[in-house]
Structures are given as C-alpha cells and as structure tokens.
Amino acid sequence: MPDLFDPIRLGAIAAPNRILMAPLTRGRATRDAVPTPIMADYYAQRASAGLIISEATGISRQGLGWPYAPGLWNDAQVAGWKPVTAAVHAAGGRIVAQLWHMGRQVHSSVIGAQPVSASATRTDGHVHTYEGRQPYEQARALDIDELPGILDDYARATENALKAGFDGVQIHAANGYLIDQFLRDGANLRTDAYGGSVENRIRLLSEVTERVAGVAGADRTGVRLSPNGATQGVDDSDPHAVFLPAATRLSELGIAFLELREPGPDGTFGRTDVPRLSPAIRTVFDGPLVVNSDYTTRDAAQAVIDADTADAVSFGRTFLANPDLPERLRTGAPLNESNMATWYSQGPEGYVDYPALADQEAA
Template identity: 55%
Template sequence: MPSLFDPIEYGSIKASNRVVMAPLTRARATRDAVPTDIMIKYYEERASIGMIISEATGISRTAVGWAYAPGIWSKEQVEAWKPITKAVHAKGGKIVCQLWHMGRAVHSQVTGSQPVSCSPTKNPGHMHTFDGKAEPELAHELTIDEIKGVINDYKVAAQNALDAGFDGVQIHAANGYLIHQFIGDDTNLRTDKYGGSLENKLRFLKEVVDAVVDTVGPERTGIRFSPNGPSQGVFVKDNEHVYLEIAKFLNEKNIAFVGLRESSAKSTFWDTTTQPKIGKQFAKVFKGKLILNQEYTREEAIKAVEEGDADAISFGRATITNPDIVDKLKNNIPFVVRDDTVKYLYSQGVEGYTTWP
C-alpha cells in the first residue's frame, strides 16, 4: 500500500515523496515576464515538496497576458530561471515548468496585441493588467498557419525549459485557457479540421502534446486538466467521455503524469462545478501517474493515495503559507491559514511571498 510520503517516479523524474506543489500564479516577474531574484528563495524554500510545478509560465508574449507573470520564450528568461532551478536541485527537490497559453483570457494592454483563440469569443469577467482590471476583448480566431505557429511556440518553450534546468514540463490544458478553449463546446465554434467533431476539437491538444513529447520526451512531459467545469466560461458537456478519450491518447504517447483539478460544491477558490468528478474513472484508463488537486485535507490526501485513487496529491494555497508543508503533513502539524492569502497571489514584493515562517 503506497503512502503519501513514499518516493515516486514521474517518468524520468524521481521525487522523494508524493506531495506536489500545484502551479500558482504569483506575479513576481518583471513587466517583460523575466523571473526575478526573489523567486529563487520562494522556490528554494519549498524544495522539500516531492515535485514542484512552477507557476504558469508563458510560451510567448501573446500567450501570457497576466501582469508580472513569467515567461520561457526568451534567452533572458531562460537565464533568469537557471538560478531558481539550481536552488531547488541543491536542496534535493524536483521542479517542472508549466507551459501556458491563456488564449482569449488576456488583454492587449499586457500582450500588446489582440487576444487569440479558436473562435472570436470573449472571456467572462475582468482581465488583469498592469493598470488594474480591464474589460475583456474579442479574441481573434487563429488561422491554420497561426495555429502551427503556436504549436512551434510550445516546442521552443519546452526546449527552453530544459535549457533552464527544469526536470520536465507540464502542458497547461485546464482552467479555461487556450487548449481548454479548443475542447470547449461554447468556445470552439470552428467548422474546419479544428472544430465540430470531438476528433477535431481534440486535434490542437494532440498536436501540442506531440510537439512537446518530440522535444523533451514523454518521460519528462505532464499535462493538467480541469475536467468538471465550467472554467472561465469554458464548458465541456460530455466531460467524462471527452476526458477518457484524452486519457487513451495520453496512454499511447506514454505521458509521464496528469494533474486533475477537480472542483466541488465546497470549493472556495475560483469556479465551483456543475459536473461530477471523474478522477476515479480517469485513473482506470490512464496508465501514467495521476495527481489530484483541489483543497485536499491531510486525511483526504493520505486516504486517496493509500486507496489508489491517486498516485500523488498537489496542494496550492497551502504551499503559500506553509513552505514546510511536507513536514507538517508527516507530523500532523496544523497548517498556517490566512484568510487574505489570495491577495498575495497577484501582488508584487516579498510580503506574503517569502515572509512565511
């Protein structure tokens, strides 16, 4: 019977325990999406976590419209990530880079260009910019040639991640961002080979996976989904059927790990859900390592791993206020909990970033 604290291998990534740090947008990079020195300490302090999944990291300027989020498309960004990955490795940790394209969920005030997506739709809610919140803009529908360009951006970003010292990458296909938009029923309105049938709606996802796997290998590749939506207005109606089809494809590609963010009626951050969780069904189909996420308690996390519902559990906000989360989980020490944690996700500076005990 496996334990949450047992070692685990995600393909070629050998982690010392089955606790995972979920990706968290922390907004401590520069306006040019270059990682900063305070990020070294932040990640280093959490290196006892079996595997760190970096904050969502843009594959191009067009891809990342979140103010002060980091990127991985330029040489300057690669060089700035190197001391971060080196610091994590020096403490015995593992870290993978989450590859991010936000699609329509950006604003031109940050990217310098119109948002792009599979179809000309608008993201709900407000966009985060350097000057505060802004109204969403209509997305430009990607042409076939532009889609090829985005796929190449994933290839370049994946190679850059390895060059920066990351142990692998995770493709962000969740939370209403570009890949999710292609899969969604209300966001993908295309009538060409990327729209209409399920096969066509999954084509972009599959081509991105192929590009990344060809670049870094399946043993260094993971992917993240939020299968029971909606997420930022993206809704997959027959979610169980769709994601089990995806699981079959990922098996064929020998993907190392999948992360599922599964909302529930009790979720307290971002969207809740109108669909049942599919983690158990997914685990029966997918043969790689499965990481589950969404506000797990210590007892729930231990039980899920022991009973085989998941190979590992990722924690998000708890890793902000508890850099020593693995020690606290092992010894049943209560987490530091702050009601204002969310405000520290998107602010700049060290407060709420590297100031936790």
C-alpha cells in the same frame, strides 16, 4: 496501498513523496516576464515537495497576459530561471516548468494585440491588467495556418525550459486557457479539422503534447486538465465524452504524469456540482495520475490514494503560507494562513516570509 510519504516515479523524475506543489501564479517577475532573484528563494523554500510544478509560464507574448508573470520565450527569461532551478536542486528538490498559453483570457493592453482563441468568443467579467481590472475583449479565431506557429512556440519554450535547468515540463491544458478552449464545445465553434467532433477538438492537445515530448522526452512531459465543470467561462456539454478520449490519447503518448484539477461544490477557485472524472480517467490513463483542488489535509489526500483514484496529490494554496508543507502534514503540525492581499503583489511580503515549522519551534 502507498502512503502519501512513499516515493513515486513520475516518468524520469524520482519524487521522494507524493505531495506535489501545484502551479501557483504569484506575479513576481518583471514586465518583460523575466524571473527575479526573489523567486529562487521562494521555490527553494518549497523544495521538500515531491515535485514542484512551477507557476504558469508563458510560451509567447501572445499567450501571456497576466501582469508580472514569467515567460520562457527568450534568452533573458532563460537566464532568469537558471538561478531558480539551481536553488531548488541545491535544496534537494525537483521542478518542472508549466507551459502556458492563455488564449482569450488576456487583454490587448498587456500583450499588444487582440486575444486569440479557438473561436471568436469572449469571456464574461474582468481580466487583470497593469491598469487594473478591465473587461475581457472579443478574441479572434486562430487561422488554421497559425497553429503550426503555436506548436513551434511550445517546442521553443520546452527547449528553453531544459536550458534553464528544469527537470521537465507540464503543458497547461486546463482552467479555460487556450488548449482547454479547443477541447470544450462551449468555446470551440470551429468547423475545420480542429472543431466539431471530439477527435478534432483533442487534436491540438495531441499535437502540442507530441511536439513537447519530442523535445523533452515523454518521460519528462506532464499535462494538466480540468475535466469537470466550467472554468473561466469554458465548459463542455459532455465532459465524459471529450476528456476520456483525451486521457486515452495522452496515455498512448506515454507522458510522465497527468494532473487533474477537479473542484467540488465548495471549491475555492470555481465550484461545480459536475462529478469528478478522475475515477473514469483512471481506467483509461496508464501512467501516474495526480489529483488537485482544495486538498488541505493529510487525511483527505491519503483517502484518494487509498481509494486508488490517484497516485499523488498536488497541493495548491496550502503551499503559499507553508513552505515546509510535507513536514507539517507528516507531523500534524498546524498550518499557517496565507494573506490573500499578497498573493499577486510585488516584493517579499506574503511570498518568502512565511515561517517554516523549525523556525516557529525555535522562536
């Protein structure tokens, strides 16, 4: 069986190890969703990851409601991303842009309009805004004639990602965001060609992936799914029935890799007793399979590779405080603890000031 530190090919991307950096929202862009110079330092520090998957990045103002998150729908955002990708490449790394439409998980005070979703539904609880946490709002159902425009937004964001120097893109189809809202019957109440049957509910995922792959190439296109358990109020009555066909379709399209966020009963971002679907998805998806959620040790990550459940593991919050995480895992060095208060704050504290192992040893 491969070792966690063996190289792997993810489509057109040659990764030197199987430790991927999962997408991590950090809120260091401007209100206009333009990346800032400090983001180049942050990502370059983590260039030893086999592949960096960028923080979720909006494809449009309609789809981006997280305060100070970056976008990829205009020239200013492309210009802001160029120093980031250049810094990662100069440090020997590889980076893909995660493309994000949040659907109903936004607030009108941020996007300037009513949220949209597969159906006229709302999420329980509160959403982050520039004015603090506010109750989620009722979403309106996207008209079927609006969906070609959504596909155009994904295609434009993909073009912009390549212009900005990214090595590829990942479609965010997980975590209760727009595509996930179409996939799962708890949020998709439609009766047209995008609702009802499993075939209809995976249609948007399929069409988005086809459009993105048509721009970037399938070998530079990844997808993220969260197949087990409720996420941000989005759930399905039979996950096995919808996510195996979805993975089968993605395999047919020949994407570079599929990442699965699969929390367990003790997950830090969502907990569920719904069994992980990765073993079943492994049987229908022919490309590289990446698993994610609460992996913090070398042994845990190596175990899923040894079991042939996955080809690689994406580490999320462990990368926040450990810019040199692969080296720490390789040597068994202790891990820095992250400061939750600075996860989404502005400025360098808790962002680019976590020490690398070499710095700690020198001190």
